Amino acid sequence: MSPAKSLRARMAETGLVHIMAAHSPFSAILAEEAGFDGLWASGFELSALYGLPDMSLISMTQHLDMLRAIAGRTRLPIVADIDTGYGNAINVIHAITEYERAGASAVVIEDKTFPKLTSLVADGRQHLLRVEEFQGKIEAAITARSDPDFLVIARTEALIASLGEAEALHRAHAYAEAGADMILIHSKRANPSEIESFSRAWTGSVPLVIVPKRLP
Numbered sequence: 001m002s003p004a005k006s007l008r009a010r011m012a013e014t015g016l017v018h019i020m021a022a023h024s025p026f027s028a029i030l031a032e033e034a035g036f037d038g039l040w041a042s043g044f045e046l047s048a049l050y051g052l053p054d055m056s057l058i059s060m061t062q063h064l065d066m067l068r069a070i071a072g073r074t075r076l077p078i079v080a081d082i083d084t085g086y087g088n089a090i091n092v093i094h095a096i097t098e099y100e101r102a103g104a105s106a107v108v109i110e111d112k113t114f115p116k117l118t119s120l121v122a123d124g125r126q127h128l129l130r131v132e133e134f135q136g137k138i139e140a141a142i143t144a145r146s147d148p149d150f151l152v153i154a155r156t157e158a159l160i161a162s163l164g165e166a167e168a169l170h171r172a173h174a175y176a177e178a179g180a181d182m183i184l185i186h187s188k189r190a191n192p193s194e195i196e197s198f199s200r201a202w203t204g205s206v207p208l209v210i211v212p213k214r215l216p
Helices: 003-014 025-033 043-049 060-071 089-102 131-144 165-177 193-201
Strands: 019-022 038-041 078-081 106-110 151-156 182-185 208-210
Touching (some): 019 043, 043 060, 089 131, 106 131, 131 151, 165 193
Parallel strands (some): 019 038, 038 078, 078 106, 106 151
8 A cells, every 4th residue: 555545544544643744764763653644744844954944945856855865764654845836836747746756645735925934933924826826736736646645735824824714714615626635724823713713614525634833
C-alpha cells in the first residue's frame, strides 16, 4: 500500500490523524518514533532553519531537497506545505508533479497572493486571491496528480485575514467544489473559539484540517 493510500485508510479507520511538522530527516525520525500518523514538510520550519522569515524566500528546489531527504528516512506519509503553490495554476501543475515524484502523499496550498507573508506576524499583510482564481489552482492540482490517492488540501486564510466566518465558509465550500480533498482552516486567535465555530458550521462533504498553535 502506498503512503498516500495508507494515509487515506488511516483517516477512514480512525476519523482523526495526527501529523507532526518536520524540517529534517532527524526530526522526521523522532516524529515517527513518537507514534505520529504522518509528517508535515514544513515551509515555516525550513525558513527558520535558514534564518529567514516565512515569506516565500525558500525556493521549491530547497523544499523538495528537504522532502526527498525526509522521504528517504521514514515510512510515514508526508504532507508537503507548498504555500501558494509557487505561482499560478501552471506553477501548481509543475509543483504537483515534482512533489509526487519526491515522495509526498499530499500537498497543502493556501489562498494567499504570492509572495505570501506568514500568518504568525501580528498585523501583517494578508491578501487573498479571488475565489475563482484559487479554484483554478485546486483544479490544476487535481488534474496534475498521477496517484488518485494523493491528497490536495486547500487552505483558506480568511480568518487570518480577518474576513470573518461567513467568508471562510464561502471559500471552503468553493474549494471543495473545485475538487479539494480536505479543507485547512486556522485562526490568529490565541484560543480555539473561531475554529470551533467554523467546525460546527461546516456542512461540506470533505474533512477539515486544523493547525494547533498560538498566534501572537
